[in-house]
Amino acid sequence: LDSADRSAGKDGLNAFLHTSAQQALQVAEEVDRARAAGEELPELAGVPIAIKDLIVTKGQPTTAASRMLEGWMSPYDGTVTQKVRAARMPILGKTNLDEFAMGSSTEHSAFGVTRNPWALDRIPGGSGGGSAVAVSAFQAPLALGTDTGGSIRQPAAVTGSVGVKPTYGSISRYGVIAMASSLDQVGPCTRTVLDAALLHEVVGGYDPKDSTSLNEPVGPYAAQAREGATEGGLKGLRVGIIKELNGDGFQAGVNARFNESIDLLKSAGAEIVEVSLPSVKEALGAYYLIMSSEVSSNLAKYDGVRFGLRKLPEEGPVTIERVMSATRAAGFGDEAKRRIILGTYALSAGYYDAYYGSAQKVRTLIQRDYAAAFEKCDVLVSPTAPTTAYKLGEKTEGDPMAMYLGDIATVPTNLAGVPSISIPAGLADEDGLPVGIQFTAPAHEDARLYRVGAGLE
Ligand code: GLN
Structure with missing residues (x-):
């Protein structure tokens, strides 16, 4: 479908910007043959995956959902793409997002909105709405996203999926189009916690091509998920309720499901304590400044000279400055421009x-x-987000702050570099839409999240 067809919603959800069914089928058939021949295969061999279109893939376009990169083909694979291929997982295609991952609703994509399969007039969350929808609508069993301030976890929450933002540096960012480099992390978006753990084990690990990559062993994530799911798996776990992110300003149905989850944790033998993160009230302000600053620097390379879109001035002399200006005016959407200016x-x-x-x-x-x-x-x-999925268009008119405020519970962990998981907590009574609950662990303790997530799931 071309972008006009997609925005017209011809495929209903618009989770994918590009599909690669033939290539995927080929990999699946190779895996079948290898299996029949008794070859030893990686655990997820043959399990298809969708990849957020912010991660570069050789042989398929990568657009970052921006006109700036429309039709651009990366000459190389990102490290996570390479790892997925090495694990012999068929790549189904590239999923929709807010332009350069800036947004919380996927409405800032240059190629049409993605719709929430739970209610087609609702946002799928963002920026990784495409990955979350592909998973929740059973178009893909697994997906990869990126999370700078919530872009894996919030879409997971509002679509009833599992989303993980790993410890900063746990998964390579090589070949991930940079939004805000000190905050960006790749992570899994899946239907179950165990799936996320298995995928994290495939894509995680040290990468000399990423200067912020952590040099430490990967996992054991799946083993911890399996343990957490056993009887007594959460016994003695100390769970801290964050005072500043509890109750006030959150939708009633979100609070109800959150409290119910806390009761479940208690009955599983967890110990509940209340803790305070006093500076969290300043997190949104700090995030939007640091993120925008890094965005303005990272997006400076789209200059109409090196790669991507090049637009000549409509009239007057053709100088580098004027080409740059015409290109950036035409190539970036409003939200990208807003953040570059800020x-x-x-x-x-x-x-x-x-x-x-x-x-x-x-x-x-x-x-x-x-x-x-x-x-x-x-x-x-x-809770992962203050509300369930809101109506498309509800927070794109007028004040951009309205959307930013919804990131209150997710941005603090990116600022701290610590890992976080969002898992489904049931449906809100008032609208019947999914609610997410978020657990956060100290840096390098991602395994703990898979344990508690699978235990509560
Ligand atoms: N919603 C946040 C923002 O708009 C987070 C984006 C992200 O994690 N990529 O900045």
Whole structure:
């Protein structure tokens, strides 16, 4: 389908921007033959996967859902793409997202919105709405996303899926189109916690091509998920309810499912404590400054000269500056432009200390808050998002802040670099839509999340 057809909703959901059925079938058949021949195969061999269109793939277009990269073919595979291929998993295609992963609803895609399979007039979450919808609508059993401030977890929450933002550095970012490099993480989006654990084991691990990659062993995630799901698997686990992310400002149905999950944890033998992350109230402000600053720098390379779209000025002389200006005016959507302007302003010499410098200080305070909280508990818990899926268009008119506020529970973990998982907590009574509950662990303790997630699931 071309983009006009897609925005007209011809395939209903618009989870995919590009599909590669032939290639996928070929891999599946090779795996079948290998299996028949008794060859030893990786655990997920033959299990298909969808990949967020922010991750580069050789032989298939990568667009970041932007006109800037429309039709662009990466000459190389990202590390996670390579790993998926090495695991002999057929790649079904590339999923829709907000342009350059900026947004919480997938409405900022240049190629049409994605719809929530639970209610077609609702947002699928964002930025990774395509991956979450592919999984929740049973178009793909597994998907990869990226999470800079919630883009795996919030779409998972509002579509009834599982989404994981691993410890920063746990999965390579090589070949992931950068949004905000100090916050970006690749992670799984799946229907079950065990699936996410298995996928994390496939794509995780040290990569010398990513300077922030952690040099530590991968897993054991699946084994922990399996243990968590056994009788007594959560016994003695200390779970901290985050005071600042409990109750106030959250939809009634979200609170109800959250409290019910807490009761389930108690009955499974977990110990519930209350903890405080006082700086979390400043997290959104700090996130939107740091993220926009990094965005303004990362997106500077789309200049109409090196790659991607090139647009010549309609009239007048053709200079580098004028080509750059015409290209960026035509290639970026409103949200990308808004963040580039905000970030450039925040980084400018006269304002650096007032904005970027202060935001970095808040980031340090948040990291300290997490460290202090984890002295009192093993994992932290909160709802993933304040509301269930809202109506398409509801938060794109007028004030962009309306959408940003929905990221309150997810951005703090990116600022702290700690891992977080969102799992389904049931449906809200008032609208019958999925609610997500989020667990957070100290850095490097991703395995703990798979244990508690599978235990509660
Ligand atoms: N919703 C957040 C934002 O718009 C998070 C995006 C992301 O995680 N990629 O910045």
